[in-house]
Amino acid sequence: MFAVIKTGGKQYKVAANDLVRVEKLAGEAGDVITFENVLMVGADADVTLGAPLVDGALVAGEVVEQFRDKKVIVFKKKRRQGYRRKNGHRQELTLVRITEILTGGAKPSGKKAAAPKKAAKVEAKAEKAEAAPAAEFKDDVKLIGGVGPALEKKLAAAGVTSLTQIAKWTKADVAKFDEELDFKGRIERDEWVDQANELIAGKPPRAKADQ
Secondary structure, X not given: OEEEEEEOOEEEEEEOOOEEEEEOOOOOOOOEEEEOOEEEEEEOOEEEEOOOOOOOOEEEEEEEEEEEOOOEEEEEEXXXXXXXXXXXXXXXXXXXXXXXXXXXXXXXXXXXXXOOHHHHHHHHHHHHHHHOOOOOOOOOHHHOOOOOHHHHHHHHHOXXXXXXXXXXXXXXXXXXXXXHOOOOOHHHHOOHHHHHHHHXXXXXXXXXHHO
């Protein structure tokens, strides 16, 4: 069975055990949420269209993770006016695992969906690949965009000498080093942790225009 739901101004076709990235919803990992705006419900050739919603239909899901998407750069320029504006934006998203598609006014059971074994294996392999440094990995903190010799010395004085250390930083670590070294939010703004993980995975350093 599948359903088409609407949330955050977008429509999504979902089925049980699907992982869906949607605009941020209130809740923490493990919370059960429901989508009441169901536009279509179907099973094989049997399809029910809403007008605009399907009466008595409901889709239940479980919050897997709250996260932010990749940074999008917005650059504006007016020729011969000396006008330039550059801003970055990271959309807040919620990863939801669909647990149930209900019809006829049925209520959600509240049970969490068991992730498919195949998906679990794929996720485990991905985590292992992220954790293992690339063969040609060069552990140099200056590869992070915006980090030069001066910042390298500050980091070394604080005991930070490698990308692997930065890649493991938590939010608390970021706040700690930002305050101790007076970086004025640079660590989070320039996404040092993300950059460190990318470099460890073998990706080339980000261009200055991407910062």
